[in-house]
Amino acid sequence: LWARPSLVAHKLRALELLAGKPQKKGNKPGPAYAYNVKKLRDQEMRVAEQAQKSYERFVETWRPRPPDEKARGRLNPARLE
DSSP: OOSOHHHHHHHHHHHHHHTTOOOOOSSOOOGGGGGGOHHHHHHHHHHHHHHHHHHHHHHHTOOOOOOOHHHHHHHOGGGGO
């Protein structure tokens, strides 16, 4: 969900080549081409940084709830003794 699309495409293409898939010849750029465009790479990095900050704020405000005592007793009565 939070992955940078061009980086993922670049890594997948590298794995395909290592696995023996043939090179694509011609002047039509493939899906990993966006990784070579610095402007797009920088834009994806900014989006990823923003997502990371958003996730960090979410985790900072997280407060776990204590387990429901009635549910615990129902699930394993011997454990409460």
